[in-house]
Amino acid sequence: MLGGIEAGGTKCVVAVADDDLSISAQATIPTTEPDETFASIINFFERAQSEHASDLTAIGVASFGPVGVDPAASNYGEIFETPKLAWRGVSYQDRLSQVGVPVIIDTDVNGAALAEQIYGAGKSAETLAYVTVGTGIGVGLVKAGKPLSGFSHYEMGHILPRRAESDTFEGLCPSHGDCLEGLAAGPAIEARWGQPLSDLNSDHPAHDIEADYLGQLVHSITLTHAPHSIVLGGGVMKTEGLIERIRAKAERHLGGYMKHAALDAGLQNYVTKPKLGDKSGIIGALALARACNADE
Numbered sequence: 548m549l550g551g552i553e554a555g556g557t558k559c560v561v562a563v564a565d566d567d568l569s570i571s572a573q574a575t576i577p578t579t580e581p582d583e584t585f586a587s588i589i590n591f592f593e594r595a596q597s598e599h600a601s602d603l604t605a606i607g608v609a610s611f612g613p614v615g616v617d618p619a620a621s622n623y624g625e626i627f628e629t630p631k632l633a634w635r636g637v638s639y640q641d642r643l644s645q646v647g648v649p650v651i652i653d654t655d656v657n658g659a660a661l662a663e664q665i666y667g668a669g670k671s672a673e674t675l676a677y678v679t680v681g682t683g684i685g686v687g688l689v690k691a692g693k694p695l696s697g698f699s700h701y702e703m704g705h706i707l708p709r710r711a712e713s714d715t716f717e718g719l720c721p722s723h724g725d726c727l728e729g730l731a732a733g734p735a736i737e738a739r740w741g742q743p744l745s746d747l748n749s750d751h752p753a754h755d756i757e758a759d760y761l762g763q764l765v766h767s768i769t770l771t772h773a774p775h776s777i778v779l780g781g782g783v784m785k786t787e788g789l790i791e792r793i794r795a796k797a798e799r800h801l802g803g804y805m806k807h808a809a810l811d812a813g814l815q816n817y818v819t820k821p822k823l824g825d826k827s828g829i830i831g832a833l834a835l836a837r838a839c840n841a842d843e
């Protein structure tokens with residue numbers, strides 16, 4: 548039996564599943580203090596094991612970041628400079644050690660990318676990028692079932708975009724000011740326009756500005772990683788008409804420079820919404836656990 552944890556800033560989704568990733572029990576646990584949250588998580592896994600008369604073989608964690616994702620490093624599974632102060636320095640490996648199974652950790656977006664590659668939008672995509680646009684902007688990348696990273700997981704949400712015409716907003720990122728996340732994540736939209744994007748009329752300039760920035764992200768991801776598919780998820784992407792505008796902007800930014808069958812005219816097949824909806828995260832966590840078993 549596989550265990551999965553999708554760890555977010557406000558809640559953790561926990562689940563157990565068979566090797567085919569079909570979920571047999573799932574729960575949502577509020578992300579409060581680490582002691583309390585991990586006690587509830589461990590309790591869930593202990594109950595699931597006795598109720599299903601089956602032992603866990605591995606736990607996959609798809610976590611908010613920044614988090615250590617290099618299994619060879621001493622800080623593997625440790626949460627770094629999060630604004631959630633009580634969680635700084637918390638280690639999934641330590642906290643889950645009493646369960647007694649291997650724990651594999653990656654980012655929430657790498658988990659979602661993995662799930663979408665297995666089941667969703669990118670079924671036939673050997674390399675896939677998953678972008679979340681919500682309270683932050685994050686990008687996960689998988690190639691043939693493996694999340695990609697360097698000395699750290701990627702932080703493409705913080706690239707420096709070219710300013711959209713008429714946009715003078717100073718940006719909200721505490722580290723970079725007007726990086727992409729500082730200009731285009733949900734809190735930046737609300738600080739600039741006073742409302743979420745989905746509440747603004749379709750002729751409001753915010754839609755074009757947002758689409759321009761996210762179109763630049765699609766452009767950068769395409770040029771740096773050449774994925775076969777780009778999936779755009781997260782709360783802001785639920786705005787009606789946004790994905791169509793992003794496709795149009797991205798196609799213009801790309802300017803026909805990259806040529807491949809994956810880059811269809813209009814980018815309808817290249818840039819898509821998540822097929823698994825909000826389930827990409829937890830299914831990704833379970834897929835990380837399954838991949839860990841396969842490696843042994």
Ligand code: ZN
Binds near residue numbers: 724728
């Ligand atoms: Zn930034």
